Amino acid sequence: MATRPAQIIQAPADRLAYLRQLLAERDRRVAEQLRSHSNRPWRKLARPKQLPPDDPGHCLPDGNGFRCGCEAADDTYHVFLILSGRGFGKSWIGSNWLAEQALATPGSEWAVIAPTFRDVKKTCFEGSTGLLAALQPGELREYNKSGLELTVASGAHIFGYSADQPERLRGSNLYGAWCDELGSWRYPAAWYEALMPALRIGKHPRVVVTTTPRPTALIRDLVSRDDGSVHITRGSTWENAANLSQAALTELRRRYEGTRLGAQELEGRLLDDIEGALWSSADIERARVRPEDVPDLIRVVVSIDPAVTSGEDSDETGIIVAGEGRDGHGYVLADLTMRGTPDACMRAAVRAYHDHQADCVVAEVNNGGDFVASLLRTVDPMVPYRAVRATRGKRTRAEPVSALYEQQRIHHVGVFPDLEDQMVSWTPDGLDSPDRVDALVWAVTELKGISAGSWLSAYGTIRCETCEEAFLTAGRTECPWCRTPIPPDDTDTDQDRPVLRLIPGAAA
Numbered sequence: 001m002a003t004r005p006a007q008i009i010q011a012p013a014d015r016l017a018y019l020r021q022l023l024a025e026r027d028r029r030v031a032e033q034l035r036s037h038s039n040r041p042w043r044k045l046a047r048p049k050q051l052p053p054d055d056p057g058h059c060l061p062d063g064n065g066f067r068c069g070c071e072a073a074d075d076t077y078h079v080f081l082i083l084s085g086r087g088f089g090k091s092w093i094g095s096n097w098l099a100e101q102a103l104a105t106p107g108s109e110w111a112v113i114a115p116t117f118r119d120v121k122k123t124c125f126e127g128s129t130g131l132l133a134a135l136q137p138g139e140l141r142e143y144n145k146s147g148l149e150l151t152v153a154s155g156a157h158i159f160g161y162s163a164d165q166p167e168r169l170r171g172s173n174l175y176g177a178w179c180d181e182l183g184s185w186r187y188p189a190a191w192y193e194a195l196m197p198a199l200r201i202g203k204h205p206r207v208v209v210t211t212t213p214r215p216t217a218l219i220r221d222l223v224s225r226d227d228g229s230v231h232i233t234r235g236s237t238w239e240n241a242a243n244l245s246q247a248a249l250t251e252l253r254r255r256y257e258g259t260r261l262g263a264q265e266l267e268g269r270l271l272d273d274i275e276g277a278l279w280s281s282a283d284i285e286r287a288r289v290r291p292e293d294v295p296d297l298i299r300v301v302v303s304i305d306p307a308v309t310s311g312e313d314s315d316e317t318g319i320i321v322a323g324e325g326r327d328g329h330g331y332v333l334a335d336l337t338m339r340g341t342p343d344a345c346m347r348a349a350v351r352a353y354h355d356h357q358a359d360c361v362v363a364e365v366n367n368g369g370d371f372v373a374s375l376l377r378t379v380d381p382m383v384p385y386r387a388v389r390a391t392r393g394k395r396t397r398a399e400p401v402s403a404l405y406e407q408q409r410i411h412h413v414g415v416f417p418d419l420e421d422q423m424v425s426w427t428p429d430g431l432d433s434p435d436r437v438d439a440l441v442w443a444v445t446e447l448k449g450i451s452a453g454s455w456l457s458a459y460g461t462i463r464c465e466t467c468e469e470a471f472l473t474a475g476r477t478e479c480p481w482c483r484t485p486i487p488p489d490d491t492d493t494d495q496d497r498p499v500l501r502l503i504p505g506a507a508a
Helices: 010-037 041-045 089-104 118-125 189-198 217-224 237-243 246-256 260-266 280-288 342-355 371-379 394-406 417-424 433-446
Strands: 080-083 109-114 140-146 148-154 155-163 175-182 206-212 230-235 297-305 318-323 330-334 360-363 385-388 409-413 462-463 470-472 500-502
Touching: 010 500, 041 089, 080 089, 080 217, 089 109, 089 118, 089 148, 089 155, 089 175, 089 206, 109 189, 109 318, 118 175, 140 155, 175 189, 217 230, 217 385, 230 394, 237 246, 237 318, 246 260, 280 394, 280 417, 297 342, 297 433, 318 342, 318 433, 330 417, 330 433, 342 371, 360 371, 360 433, 371 385, 394 409
Parallel strands: 080 206, 080 230, 109 155, 109 175, 175 206, 297 360, 330 409, 360 385
Antiparallel strands: 140 148, 148 155, 297 318, 318 330, 462 470, 462 500
């Protein structure tokens, strides 16, 4: 059938037939190009489980008997979800799959999304298993390093995005994407509200997800789908042992083998909460909020749980930023926990103090932490500081904070994977000392409007923030001093009304 220019086709039926012909021709060219790229070097080097689900070899066992578990090639999937331990080769799969797709689809647009902008650049674009390494000589046309935009020989464009800034992804027109470390994305909106609506070009837009299986709501949602849209492949570190250095394997075994965290980080298992833990994933998830949902904060603190030593094998220094909202709830704003010298850790805490416009820095001084004050003063002598000393056991300090989470009065602003892993896996009877959890407990305890109480608040004493006078609420509908109405309950969110707040443990 001879094709005719679209502008001279008058009859509606003829125009429709012509458009169908064009689409069929495009699909044929894309299929041919995909076939031509199916013999790229990475496919010959990949273990069966590392191949895409629509490759006939994906379902086969490798030389050691490891296999995905599927029975045949799957060409209906929308998401290729790779849940695996460290060193499995996740990034290598993601970069090579995306490079192959972009080269086979002229003029198309694709996205690479990682937890932070730095992760996109250092791991997904420029890392040893990133996109630049996946492209063969002559396949790279242009690389905009500052804007993270890569153009390949087919004219296709690959854009890099940070999951911390989902708004930048909105409005994109994508054929597909590579999402790295989805379990560490702070804002699920980057997936649901930004990426998914952007996948609207091409016959079958697809996403490859490469992640450690952290039990976030987003990961659990994908794993629970049984409609065939998500193809799940699980893998462990040991499956790729032949390509890892013996020193790296020895170190991973020493740190993680036989531990709960090792089951996640090495074996690639999606873990459930453990019996006896003071926190549950469900409680954390129910109370999670987005930055735009945080009310005005009346107090912000930076809490430090200092490590005793600063060597490679030392504990991390817990650094948590939390605030108290005008609604009487607590908001965890940042987890900046790090392993470093005391000076580096104090500088990080001071930066957090200024970045979040905090009111003070608090630090535990039980285990040699007395150096904190002097170091803090060296970094910034104007930072308000308060030392706290544990006089009770960890369980006694942590249980009231755990209860606040159950009441959904503490909210995580985004996702803090490492902190949340520690929260749901630590039991009070354990011998370990969780740095992030300790810093969290001290932060919430310092925000006394959330955690403290007294016989006055127990009897319904509140303070009017209009006239700052305190009074008992029994039988009253307004402040007896200035006649400000009492809100009907603590769910009143009308920001134009004066706020009446419970007095936290202080006599009127």
